[in-house]
Amino acid sequence: MPVLSPASSRTWTNERIELLKRHFEAGLSCSEIAADIGVSRNAVIGKLSRLNLTRGRAADDRKAQDRGFAPARTPRAVPRLQYEMLATIYGETDVAAVAGPIDEANRCSLLELAENRCRWPISTPGEDDFCFCGNTAPDGQPYCAGHSRLAYRPNTRARVMRG
Numbered sequence: 001m002p003v004l005s006p007a008s009s010r011t012w013t014n015e016r017i018e019l020l021k022r023h024f025e026a027g028l029s030c031s032e033i034a035a036d037i038g039v040s041r042n043a044v045i046g047k048l049s050r051l052n053l054t055r056g057r058a059a060d061d062r063k064a065q066d067r068g069f070a071p072a073r074t075p076r077a078v079p080r081l082q083y084e085m086l087a088t089i090y091g092e093t094d095v096a097a098v099a100g101p102i103d104e105a106n107r108c109s110l111l112e113l114a115e116n117r118c119r120w121p122i123s124t125p126g127e128d129d130f131c132f133c134g135n136t137a138p139d140g141q142p143y144c145a146g147h148s149r150l151a152y153r154p155n156t157r158a159r160v161m162r163g
Contacts, residue, residue, distance in 0.1 A: 011039055012047060020044065024053055088139075089148045102146035106134035118144035120151075 016037050023033040030048070034041040048054070107122060109131055118133035119142045135144035143151055 011043060017047070017051075020047060021051075021053070024048060024055075086152060088141075089145070089152055102133070102144070103135055104133075106136075107131045108134035115140070118142070118147055120144070120147040 016039070019037055020033060023036060028036075030041050030044045034044045037044070106117070108117065112134070113119060113132055116137055118135045118137045120133040121130070122133060123130045133144060133147055135146070137144050141148060
């Protein structure tokens with residue numbers, strides 16, 4: 001088996017470059033050109049870039065897009081689970097929930113947390129006074145009613161989506 005020297009195993013020979021130019025002018029895609037020439041698609045894209053061969057948009061198209069004439073975004077809907085959680089916490093009306101004081105008598109450590117206790121962290125993890133709220137959390141939710149009001153605040157878009 002003959003050993004190829006580095007000079008003879010060049011990817012871009014003059015013949016391949018001419019073939020690349022002809023295929024490019026014929027309108028073939030980079031994938032089609034790569035398959036025909038026997039190189040990767042990225043090699044074709046890189047070589048076209050180095051040869052300053054582009055199929056760019058017309059100058060008018062670029063100016064229109066640069067001026068910000070992009071299509072308007074459609075508003076996203078609030079996911080159903082999030083809506084149900086907000087409805088449970090705030091009720092179905094748009095009246096703001098009354099923020100009362102949060103009871104601090106039930107604080108507990110990580111080992112004392114149970115499934116129905118509030119998991120809201122108090123202080124900074126690793127500190128001596130670090131603990132969790134520990135108040136009763138309704139229906140399998142992670143936080144008590146007071147901390148739920150802090151964690152799940154609906155923004156104006158959510159209020160509009162609720163109707």
